[in-house]
Amino acid sequence: MPTAYKVQFGEPFRDQKPGTSGLRKSSKQFEQPHYLESFVEAIFRTLPGVQGGTLVLGGDGRYGNRRAIDVILRMGAAHGLRHVITTIDGILSTPAASNLIRKNNAIGAIILSASHNSGGPDGDFGVKINGSNGGPAPESLTNAIYSCTQNLEEYLIVDHLPISLKEVGKHSIGAMTIEVVDGVEDYISLMQKLFDLDKISSFIKEDFTIVFDALNAVTGPYAKRLLEDLLQAPSGTVRNSIPLEDFGGCHPDPNLTYAKDLADLLLKEQRYSFGAACDGDGDRNMILGRACFVNPSDSLAVLTANASCAPAYSSGLKGVARSMPTSAAVDVVAKQLDIPCFETPTGWKFFGNLLDSDRITLCGEESFGTGSNHVREKDGLWAVLFWLQILSVKQCSVVDLMSQHWRRFGRHYYSRHDYESIPTHIAHGLYEKFELMLPELIGTSFGGSSVQHADNFSYVDPVDSSVTNGQGLRVILQDGSRVVLRLSGTGTQGATIRVYLEQYAPPEANLNQNPQLALKDLIADFNSLSEITSLTGMVKPTVIT
Ligand code: G1P
Ligand code: ZN
Numbered sequence: 001m002p003t004a005y006k007v008q009f010g011e012p013f014r015d016q017k018p019g020t021s022g023l024r025k026s027s028k029q030f031e032q033p034h035y036l037e038s039f040v041e042a043i044f045r046t047l048p049g050v051q052g053g054t055l056v057l058g059g060d061g062r063y064g065n066r067r068a069i070d071v072i073l074r075m076g077a078a079h080g081l082r083h084v085i086t087t088i089d090g091i092l093s094t095p096a097a098s099n100l101i102r103k104n105n106a107i108g109a110i111i112l113s114a115s116h117n118s119g120g121p122d123g124d125f126g127v128k129i130n131g132s133n134g135g136p137a138p139e140s141l142t143n144a145i146y147s148c149t150q151n152l153e154e155y156l157i158v159d160h161l162p163i164s165l166k167e168v169g170k171h172s173i174g175a176m177t178i179e180v181v182d183g184v185e186d187y188i189s190l191m192q193k194l195f196d197l198d199k200i201s202s203f204i205k206e207d208f209t210i211v212f213d214a215l216n217a218v219t220g221p222y223a224k225r226l227l228e229d230l231l232q233a234p235s236g237t238v239r240n241s242i243p244l245e246d247f248g249g250c251h252p253d254p255n256l257t258y259a260k261d262l263a264d265l266l267l268k269e270q271r272y273s274f275g276a277a278c279d280g281d282g283d284r285n286m287i288l289g290r291a292c293f294v295n296p297s298d299s300l301a302v303l304t305a306n307a308s309c310a311p312a313y314s315s316g317l318k319g320v321a322r323s324m325p326t327s328a329a330v331d332v333v334a335k336q337l338d339i340p341c342f343e344t345p346t347g348w349k350f351f352g353n354l355l356d357s358d359r360i361t362l363c364g365e366e367s368f369g370t371g372s373n374h375v376r377e378k379d380g381l382w383a384v385l386f387w388l389q390i391l392s393v394k395q396c397s398v399v400d401l402m403s404q405h406w407r408r409f410g411r412h413y414y415s416r417h418d419y420e421s422i423p424t425h426i427a428h429g430l431y432e433k434f435e436l437m438l439p440e441l442i443g444t445s446f447g448g449s450s451v452q453h454a455d456n457f458s459y460v461d462p463v464d465s466s467v468t469n470g471q472g473l474r475v476i477l478q479d480g481s482r483v484v485l486r487l488s489g490t491g492t493q494g495a496t497i498r499v500y501l502e503q504y505a506p507p508e509a510n511l512n513q514n515p516q517l518a519l520k521d522l523i524a525d526f527n528s529l530s531e532i533t534s535l536t537g538m539v540k541p542t543v544i545t
Contacts, residue, residue, distance in 0.1 A: 058092025059112025120246025289398020
C-alpha cells in the first residue's frame, strides 16, 4: 500500500462554497496549488461511507478533467475507498453517473463538470457531488463540506502514477481497486428498457429527418451510439460529437443563443424535422422542430400529457414536479390527469425526495432540464428519445404536437430574460430593492392585470418538512400571470439576474403570438418598476429564451 501522507497548506481557502450543483469556479482558480485537493479532502471527510465504499468518478471531458481524476484517485486511496468506478477517458455524463451510482450501490459520485459553462484554461471547471440515491448532494451535505473547508489545513494523498483510462480494465492503488468501464454502455441499456427504440427507428426512416448537436461536449459518444448506431440515423446526424477540452471554444449551453447553428438549421433553413442539443455534462436538452422552438416548460407539459406513449410510463404517472420559475403549463396537464403537481425551488436536488418517495414520476425546470424516476438527475438524451417516442407514436411533426397541446390545454406564453456578468453589488441591490417593494405592489395594476400576491418563495419539503427560504421574488397577478426575479447560483463572473415572465392564454385565445409580444406589457411594467436598465446599464438582456 503506498503510504498516505499529509500535505500542509496553511491558511485554508475561504471561497469554496458549493452552489446549486457543487463547486464551480474558473479553471485558473482550480489550478491554484492545493485548491482542488482541499475541496476533495472536505468531500472525503464529509461524504458518508467513504471507508470501504464504492465511488463513481468521471466528467464531461473539459480541461482539468484528467488531472482531477488522478488527484481524486490518489486521495480516495488515502482515505480508504474500496472501489472506484471510472470510465474510458474519464468521460461520463451526469445522468449516466447517476445511473452508475444506483446500479452499483455506490456511496455517490464526483462529477467533474461546470455543466453549461464554457471550458478550457480560460473557462470554468467544477466538482459536483452526488449522493447514494444518485442525485445531487442535498444542501445539508454541501453545507457540511463547506464548513469542513473552512478549517482545513492539510489533506491526505498517496503517490501514484496516473492510471490509464484508455481502455476497459481493472487497476489498483494499494488496497483500492479502480474499474475502468465503458461509460456509455450502461446508460444505453437503461434507455433500451425505457423506450421502444425500434418504433423510433422506423419513424425516422420515413422522411422524418433528425439532427443532434453535442456542442463538442460529453453527449457526443452517447448520441452517436444511440442515434446513429441503434436508431440508424444517417452518419453525421450527431454534429460536434467529439468531447473537446474547451468545447471547441463554444459555450455548451443548449439554448437559442449558444446553440445558434442548430437553431438556424431548424428555424431559419428548416432543413430537418427535429433537432436537439445537450449541454456540457449532458443533463440539459433543447428540443426544436422544423420552424418550431419548444419552450422547456412546455416540453415538460407535453411529456406529461403524452407519457403513455413510452413503454416505461405506459401505466401512468404518480405525479409531476416543476421548479417555481418554470411555467404552470404542466400544472394544467396534471390537473386534467388528476395527478399531484409539486412546485419546488430551483435546482434538481429538490426533486430527489419526491422521486425517492415515489410521489412523482416526471419533473423539470424551465432551464432546459427534464427527467424522470429512471435516474436522479435531469437527462438530456432521455428527453430527446422521449420526444422522438411520442412523435413516432403520434406520427406527427413537432409543430403539430405543440398546436394540438395548446388547443387542448391553453398556452403559457413564457420567456426568461438573463442579464449576465453584472457587478455583484448592483445585482444584489436591485434584488433587495425589488423585494422591499413587494408588499406595496399588492392591489396595484401590473401588465394589464393587478397584483394578487407578491413574496419571496419558500418551500417546505413534503417528505422531510425541511424549509428552504429566499428562493426568488414572485409577483402573481389576478389573471394568473407571473413575474419572477432570481439571482443565479451557477455563474462565475459577477452576478446573473434572471427574470421569468409568464402569461396564460386559454385554448380559445390567439395561441400563435410571438412570446415577446404576448408578454410585452408584463416586460415593460417589470422593467420600469425594477429600473433594471438604468441600474445595470444594460439596454437589453444578454440571453432571451
Ligand atoms: C441554473 C438553472 C437551474 C438549474 C441549474 C443547474 O441555475 O436556472 O434551473 O437547476 O442551473 O443546471 P441558476 O444559475 O439559475 O442558479
Ligand atoms: Zn448540465
